[in-house]
Amino acid sequence: MANNSETPLLDQLEEGRWPSFVKEIKQAAQKKPMAEDLLRQLELSYKEKIGHWKHGGIVGVKGYGGGVIGRYSDRPDLFPNVQAFHTLRVNHPTGWFYKTDALRTLCDIWDKHGSGLTNLHGSTGDAILLGTTTEHLQPCFDDLSNAGFDLGGSGSALRTPSACVGPGRCEWACIDSLDICNSLTLEFQDEIHRPMFPYKFKIKISACANDCVAAIARADLTVIGTWKGNIRIDQKEVAAYADSGLDIQKEVCNLCPTHCMTWNGKELKIYDEDCTRCMHCINLMPKALRQGEEKGATILIGAKAPIVEGALLSWVIVPFMKMEPPYEELKDLIIKIQDWWSENARSRERLGELIKRMSMRKFLRAVGLPPVPQMIKAPRTNPYVFFWPEEINRPEGKEEK
Amino acid sequence: MANNSETPLLDQLEEGRWPSFVKEIKQAAQKKPMAEDLLRQLELSYKEKIGHWKHGGIVGVKGYGGGVIGRYSDRPDLFPNVQAFHTLRVNHPTGWFYKTDALRTLCDIWDKHGSGLTNLHGSTGDAILLGTTTEHLQPCFDDLSNAGFDLGGSGSALRTPSACVGPGRCEWACIDSLDICNSLTLEFQDEIHRPMFPYKFKIKISACANDCVAAIARADLTVIGTWKGNIRIDQKEVAAYADSGLDIQKEVCNLCPTHCMTWNGKELKIYDEDCTRCMHCINLMPKALRQGEEKGATILIGAKAPIVEGALLSWVIVPFMKMEPPYEELKDLIIKIQDWWSENARSRERLGELIKRMSMRKFLRAVGLPPVPQMIKAPRTNPYVFFWPEEINRPEGKEEK
Amino acid sequence: MPPTDIGPPDYKTMLHPVIKSNYGKWRYHEILKPGVLKHVAESGEAIYTVRAGSPRLLSTDRIREICDIADKYCDGYLRFTSRNNIEFLLDDPRKIDSLIDELETKNYPIGGTGHSISNVVHTQGWVHCHTPATDASGPVKAVMDELYDYFTEMKLPAHVRIALACCLNMCGAVHCSDIAILGIHRTVPKPDNSLVPNLCEIPTTVASCPTGAVRGDMKNKTVIVDEDKCMYCGNCYTVCPAMPIADPSNDGISIWVGGKVSNARSAPMFSKLVIPYLPNNPPRWPEVVQAVKNIVEVYAANARKHERLGEWIERVGWERFFTLTGIPFTDKHIDDFDMAIETFRTSAQFKWR
Amino acid sequence: MPPTDIGPPDYKTMLHPVIKSNYGKWRYHEILKPGVLKHVAESGEAIYTVRAGSPRLLSTDRIREICDIADKYCDGYLRFTSRNNIEFLLDDPRKIDSLIDELETKNYPIGGTGHSISNVVHTQGWVHCHTPATDASGPVKAVMDELYDYFTEMKLPAHVRIALACCLNMCGAVHCSDIAILGIHRTVPKPDNSLVPNLCEIPTTVASCPTGAVRGDMKNKTVIVDEDKCMYCGNCYTVCPAMPIADPSNDGISIWVGGKVSNARSAPMFSKLVIPYLPNNPPRWPEVVQAVKNIVEVYAANARKHERLGEWIERVGWERFFTLTGIPFTDKHIDDFDMAIETFRTSAQFKWR
Numbered sequence A, B: 001m002a003n004n005s006e007t008p009l010l011d012q013l014e015e016g017r018w019p020s021f022v023k024e025i026k027q028a029a030q031k032k033p034m035a036e037d038l039l040r041q042l043e044l045s046y047k048e049k050i051g052h053w054k055h056g057g058i059v060g061v062k063g064y065g066g067g068v069i070g071r072y073s074d075r076p077d078l079f080p081n082v083q084a085f086h087t088l089r090v091n092h093p094t095g096w097f098y099k100t101d102a103l104r105t106l107c108d109i110w111d112k113h114g115s116g117l118t119n120l121h122g123s124t125g126d127a128i129l130l131g132t133t134t135e136h137l138q139p140c141f142d143d144l145s146n147a148g149f150d151l152g153g154s155g156s157a158l159r160t161p162s163a164c165v166g167p168g169r170c171e172w173a174c175i176d177s178l179d180i181c182n183s184l185t186l187e188f189q190d191e192i193h194r195p196m197f198p199y200k201f202k203i204k205i206s207a208c209a210n211d212c213v214a215a216i217a218r219a220d221l222t223v224i225g226t227w228k229g230n231i232r233i234d235q236k237e238v239a240a241y242a243d244s245g246l247d248i249q250k251e252v253c254n255l256c257p258t259h260c261m262t263w264n265g266k267e268l269k270i271y272d273e274d275c276t277r278c279m280h281c282i283n284l285m286p287k288a289l290r291q292g293e294e295k296g297a298t299i300l301i302g303a304k305a306p307i308v309e310g311a312l313l314s315w316v317i318v319p320f321m322k323m324e325p326p327y328e329e330l331k332d333l334i335i336k337i338q339d340w341w342s343e344n345a346r347s348r349e350r351l352g353e354l355i356k357r358m359s360m361r362k363f364l365r366a367v368g369l370p371p372v373p374q375m376i377k378a379p380r381t382n383p384y385v386f387f388w389p390e391e392i393n394r395p396e397g398k399e400e401k
Numbered sequence C, D: 001m002p003p004t005d006i007g008p009p010d011y012k013t014m015l016h017p018v019i020k021s022n023y024g025k026w027r028y029h030e031i032l033k034p035g036v037l038k039h040v041a042e043s044g045e046a047i048y049t050v051r052a053g054s055p056r057l058l059s060t061d062r063i064r065e066i067c068d069i070a071d072k073y074c075d076g077y078l079r080f081t082s083r084n085n086i087e088f089l090l091d092d093p094r095k096i097d098s099l100i101d102e103l104e105t106k107n108y109p110i111g112g113t114g115h116s117i118s119n120v121v122h123t124q125g126w127v128h129c130h131t132p133a134t135d136a137s138g139p140v141k142a143v144m145d146e147l148y149d150y151f152t153e154m155k156l157p158a159h160v161r162i163a164l165a166c167c168l169n170m171c172g173a174v175h176c177s178d179i180a181i182l183g184i185h186r187t188v189p190k191p192d193n194s195l196v197p198n199l200c201e202i203p204t205t206v207a208s209c210p211t212g213a214v215r216g217d218m219k220n221k222t223v224i225v226d227e228d229k230c231m232y233c234g235n236c237y238t239v240c241p242a243m244p245i246a247d248p249s250n251d252g253i254s255i256w257v258g259g260k261v262s263n264a265r266s267a268p269m270f271s272k273l274v275i276p277y278l279p280n281n282p283p284r285w286p287e288v289v290q291a292v293k294n295i296v297e298v299y300a301a302n303a304r305k306h307e308r309l310g311e312w313i314e315r316v317g318w319e320r321f322f323t324l325t326g327i328p329f330t331d332k333h334i335d336d337f338d339m340a341i342e343t344f345r346t347s348a349q350f351k352w353r
């Protein structure tokens, strides 16, 4: 095991009140030489201020094109046990709900095959098994699969969809984010496991506009729950909040983005036709305010991180879609979108970037969605308007050749 | 003269309450065959829904590279008197102030040499003498010059600068917009008359943020008056406005963009450190509120119409500049900006477009202005940050080759 | 030889004596009634302004008439505004009413101040330019005939500034107007291969196209336009007159709203497209007049006091604007130029209508 | 052969019985104290959540410890949050305090709810990735040690979400965080001309560069980087591992603020650059810790209740932000990428400081 003198820099990160990842690595290192070498290589990185991993050949498991991230040390001479140190992305149970037996099974499999180190969870949502050798990949997968686990996505594939806790514990869930996520995950197994897209494609589902999985910022396809109909007000509970010290005028009404609420000290009124369902008032008074009764989702597309053309946030393409299992309308739309994207995108071009390059106009026509003002913050300011051929007047008698 | 039967379409525009340009043309046509043919050609355009003017050879007056817009009829067969129909752009007296004798002189000269039709004024601000023949250009210029008039700009030149009425009649003038405009016009005669820039360059000056010459929307270099120090409040006059029916809370405070005003029914308070000097409150209560005492200008650059890359509004490059005659600091800055622009711009590339292409970073360094947060709405969101060579650490001993 | 580079006549020689002696020392102003301003100086002196509408295209005879009036009431002092109105300047308030009487008799509208619709900034159109997609003076006249009362009264929530440009060059501040009327082409330019070689510089022409639709054809010394990429801006024609773009059956007018220039309350804003195309229908462009009127009326009925058109829309949302005006929303409203992405609704916040 | 494409274990089998029977029928919730939630169903039943911080990088032994605790207090039911916290789910409120006691004894911080700083979403860094410009876990640990009390208490004006990504790929939602800690390179990649021909596809590598700084050198089957155009994003290296970009003396960290994801009140926003560069100073990155702390404290002292960091800045203005934090403003803050123009202050409205 690494002793203090060998990792003086990392040792300093065992101190302090926040749980220490160094302690975790040291813990694993007690059983696993791989973890020990990881610790030592990391110490070298800390000393030299540079990483020591490199790409290598493509590695994976039978029948799958992804789910494994290959990793090799660039100093196998010094750290032979992490010469290969691949990661397995294990698709998490939707909502990251676990019974302990499931987690223990995962631990046992990983102690058998890997470094004993994990990430719970990766930023896309997978349970990440951090570091094993090429030889262990297949046996590890076999054990996982036999225990009921499957791999998540990597490469130019559909990535592991994720969802907020939603109906599992939250009164604001307008849609069954968990079931939708699970249903899409099962429906699109092939797209997840066999990369055949121009680039990665991500789906995230939040059951209300609070967006607790950051779907609008990180998913090519973003589903956000919303409602139609008036916010249901329980005036007694409003009064109770006021009594308990909530300054309703200041904290609720003044911060309503559309200023569509009035409070006279007794009665809260909401002009629902102006409400944009931002959730703020409901967030502050969950006992007093309930969303309108007709529930559904807004569909948005296009978010991604900055490479290559700057980060994008998802934007509205369907203001309201009913969400009943088996979610045919959503699935059909996803397929149409992915088809158009696959057909038109350059290599490594995300959906948002493709639309940026080709225009919403063409996208909407291709997937058959009607243009609506909810798709935009404001209409165009430049006069560079295209007209479709059928919108142009052909002088009588003169047909376009 | 054109009789009704010859111009049935245009005749319909003699009706209605708004003053009719058709009447003007008909009026001129009584004396001028040129105006008559203009009317007839225009009738043809109304009938055919298409213009009948075309470009032609370059025309002008001796010693000048601009100030004249050449124009030729594409149906000289039908309208021989407007075969050539050039426009002279006469630089207006700053602020569009006239004594009638000056206007009459202009009319006399124009009756002698041209169509008898004018635009008072062109969108850039020139007095436009609308339509004459090539032969008349020089004699017309000679008469204009002898009468104290000069031409304005056209082509890739500095265009006729313009200014709001400012100190001439407005209590809100923070700078002497008229004198600045006049001083720049005189200083840069050469740039106005001899096109030698990559493209046009426009200067407009508004003496306060109300921007009554739309300088921020239409000028490569925009000067807008502003102030430092607290807004001076006359509480008695505030009360008088309130008494006379102005709802100070609703109409003034609530519309203040920074919400930096409070009104308790008796006293108006302004938290000036938050005020962005938008003018709204002062606009509504000119008797009660006066700008702070230290006056100066904000300098902005880059505005233009949409061709080629979309319209631009000017943006801040100097938050505050003192404005004392002879305006050396401003003139120096203008020269530096034009030099950098002339050196770097492609043909037909406006200043704003050049900066869009080359970056503010390079522009600021070239003209020697310090970066300040007032230049931006918000810092960058993309991580594509350039560092200057001197900001990079060279490992000791290793000099960059 | 007459002198060159003398610059314009010195404006100081054109200033009314009251203005001269109170130059830069004004204290406050009042709008006495539509079209009539009173500016009071620190000295206590006052200058009065009577503002009259103008078609901008003026005959010398009309200018002389204006001068006659100014001589009679204003000691010969007048000015024009940045929106081409005529301002009669006088120091004797007792003359105001007779001045107005005479102006009205002679058919000058009085107004354009405060919360009114002032004069329409506009351009040359078929009167003098060679690139227009519509006329300028005609549509302006037709629109102002209809909106006349909004000029002579101050009954709107705030200033409404209308501008017209006859092509995408947008001479004027059309791009930042409450309501902009903009001539547009809708078909691609047709290079005349016999003329291009003489009249045009091919590289400049190619570079002039915002969307890269113009390709050089070096062999034939001409250019080729890619129909799929061209959005009819006309810039290549501006640079190369041998590729005309005007097309009587497809040229027309688009309507843009919500721009502003002043910094009052909100920052300056661009106008946004609301009606992509209306036909050229001279001499009175009824579709255009109707469209503008509808927007003004819906705005007048719904906006709060001091709220410019664009500010009102920002507050209530574009979905509401389209609902209230009944203007159909199309894919043309959705930007597809270089910064389009900035206009997409990257939020779950919106109204149903 | 074990089966493929079975998908993840069915989440329904992982749900606490109280959750199962009240699934989708929740009525309201309360935050009982930091880290402790009570969700009440329409049935009147309640599920309690105790939220504990986690370093995310967990050993199997630690996971087993967590499982032991969950078995003891929660009938074996737990979950992880979208920010990698551990949530212990239980139906008996009497067990809460002993659960917390045990967790605290074992060094788990309890908190992350309401107006707190929750866990830092972060990435691999030197632990597992090959493109990092800094470590991930180390800076996170150092920052959270310092901000610990903000996790265990709810004393901020609103949620503050911190995220870290070790390179411009920005794994995680770094680009929309209240405070983002972002690893950056600052020198150009150095193509290894002996390796490029084998390891890299030249057209893909050329296409990968956002600024067109990579040129193909077809003759030598390699690529050339234009130093003037490269802004060190590292994307070429991601695509072509034979042109390493890491540079120990110039790699480091930049700080971004004011992003958000929720639609509550304001629309989602990107984070904006506030500190272009801080050195990598392992193991405790003191400059980074200090910078983040300063921003949190200035925000805490100045923002109004419920105002997220970005909302506060939008209200008071960026000039005020830089004044209050004392962070120097440089030309690097001014955007110069493709939509830079949208960020320029096209208004005369601003504050002096």
Ligand code: SRM
Pocket (backbone or CB within 6 Å): A069, A071, A087, A089, A119, A121, A122, A123, A124, A125, A126, A127, A128, A152, A160, A200, A202, A217, A218, A219, A303, A304, A305, A306, A307, A308, A350, D122, D123, D124, D128, D129, D130, D131, D169, D170, D171, D172, D173, D238
């Ligand atoms: C493991 C993980 C970070 C983590 O520690 O949590 C991760 C790790 C990597 N990401 Fe990521 N990304 C991870 C979530 C994300 C996210 C967040 C998300 O999915 O919600 C993003 C931003 C959202 C997005 O997709 O835009 C993200 C944006 C990227 C990008 C930039 C993609 C883009 O279009 O801009 C790259 C670059 C690439 O694709 O070559 C990238 C590439 C990579 C690679 C594969 C780098 C490489 O070329 O080898 C990293 C492998 C690290 C390793 O050694 O394991 N990763 N990556 C996350 C996946 C774990 C999981 O499956 O749960």
Ligand code: SRM
Pocket (backbone or CB within 6 Å): B069, B071, B087, B089, B119, B121, B122, B123, B124, B125, B126, B127, B128, B152, B153, B160, B200, B202, B218, B219, B303, B304, B305, B306, B307, B308, B350, C122, C123, C124, C128, C129, C130, C131, C169, C170, C171, C172, C173, C238
């Ligand atoms: C006369 C005038 C319109 C009017 O009726 O008032 C005008 C008329 C022309 N403008 Fe303009 N522009 C006029 C003010 C403007 C303005 C407004 C301003 O200056 O405040 C603009 C918008 C501001 C700007 O410069 O961006 C303007 C933007 C353009 C453009 C687009 C420039 C650009 O960079 O986007 C062109 C195209 C060009 O330069 O080739 C243009 C070109 C033209 C040409 C020269 C077209 C041509 O190629 O022949 C027009 C000549 C018309 C004619 O036959 O007389 N005109 N032009 C205005 C000048 C009168 C004067 O000197 O007072």
Ligand code: SRM
Pocket (backbone or CB within 6 Å): B095, B163, B164, B165, B166, B169, B170, B171, B172, B210, B211, B212, B213, B214, B283, B284, C029, C031, C037, C080, C081, C082, C083, C084, C085, C112, C113, C114, C115, C118, C119, C121, C158, C159, C161, C173, C176, C177, C178, C259, C260, C261, C262, C263, C264, C308
């Ligand atoms: C005469 C003129 C200046 C000139 O040098 O010619 C002028 C004169 C005055 N303007 Fe203006 N403005 C003039 C064009 C403008 C323009 C430019 C334009 O329209 O193209 C603007 C920017 C318009 C825009 O934002 O799109 C302009 C925005 C203002 C504002 C801000 C209005 C707002 O709330 O957004 C004020 C303040 C107010 O009226 O309360 C103002 C106020 C004034 C005052 C009250 C200033 C004063 O104390 O003297 C003047 C009388 C206003 C009135 O008509 O009620 N003036 N004013 C221009 C008259 C044009 C016309 O004939 O209608």
Ligand code: SRM
Pocket (backbone or CB within 6 Å): A095, A163, A164, A165, A166, A169, A170, A171, A172, A210, A211, A212, A213, A214, A283, A284, D029, D031, D037, D080, D081, D082, D083, D084, D085, D112, D113, D114, D115, D118, D119, D121, D158, D159, D161, D173, D176, D177, D178, D259, D260, D261, D262, D263, D264, D308
């Ligand atoms: C457990 C979790 C969902 C999950 O599936 O894992 C969750 C759970 C809840 N969120 Fe969340 N949010 C969770 C991540 C998020 C995220 C995503 C993120 O942080 O990456 C966001 C968007 C953050 C952003 O805008 O940048 C998020 C934005 C909110 C908001 C809106 C906050 C705002 O005012 O902007 C609320 C409303 C509130 O708290 O009043 C909310 C409210 C809630 C409520 C009260 C919902 C409920 O009634 O159960 C839950 C307890 C909140 C608490 O911690 O005080 N949740 N919440 C996530 C816990 C993360 C953690 O460990 O800290």
Ligand code: SF4
Pocket (backbone or CB within 6 Å): A164, A165, A166, A167, A170, A171, A172, A173, A174, A206, A207, A208, A209, A210, A211, A212, A213
């Ligand atoms: S996104 Fe909405 S429904 Fe989902 S957990 Fe968050 S607050 Fe609840």
Ligand code: SF4
Pocket (backbone or CB within 6 Å): A255, A256, A257, A258, A259, A260, A261, A270, A274, A275, A276, A277, A278, A279, A280, A281, A282, D265
């Ligand atoms: S949900 Fe948001 S927009 Fe709707 S009333 Fe509540 S605070 Fe206002």
Ligand code: SF4
Pocket (backbone or CB within 6 Å): B164, B165, B166, B167, B170, B171, B172, B173, B174, B206, B207, B208, B209, B210, B211, B212, B213
């Ligand atoms: S810009 Fe300001 S100073 Fe100039 S005329 Fe208009 S209101 Fe007066």
Ligand code: SF4
Pocket (backbone or CB within 6 Å): B255, B256, B257, B258, B259, B260, B261, B270, B274, B275, B276, B277, B278, B279, B280, B281, B282, C265
């Ligand atoms: S000038 Fe504008 S920002 Fe300043 S106090 Fe008045 S209304 Fe507010």
Ligand code: SF4
Pocket (backbone or CB within 6 Å): C123, C124, C125, C129, C130, C131, C132, C133, C165, C166, C167, C168, C169, C170, C171
């Ligand atoms: S807008 Fe176009 S058509 Fe009209 S005057 Fe200007 S350049 Fe000519």
Ligand code: SF4
Pocket (backbone or CB within 6 Å): C188, C189, C208, C209, C210, C211, C212, C213, C214, C225, C226, C229, C230, C231, C232, C233, C234, C235, C236, C237, C245
């Ligand atoms: S009209 Fe405009 S878009 Fe079309 S080819 Fe010419 S320059 Fe290009």
Ligand code: SF4
Pocket (backbone or CB within 6 Å): D123, D124, D125, D129, D130, D131, D132, D133, D165, D166, D167, D168, D169, D170, D171
């Ligand atoms: S942010 Fe960059 S360095 Fe960090 S894990 Fe993601 S790809 Fe790797």
Ligand code: SF4
Pocket (backbone or CB within 6 Å): D188, D189, D208, D209, D210, D211, D212, D213, D214, D225, D226, D229, D230, D231, D232, D233, D234, D235, D236, D237, D245
């Ligand atoms: S680091 Fe980025 S900017 Fe530099 S050459 Fe590579 S891809 Fe281009």
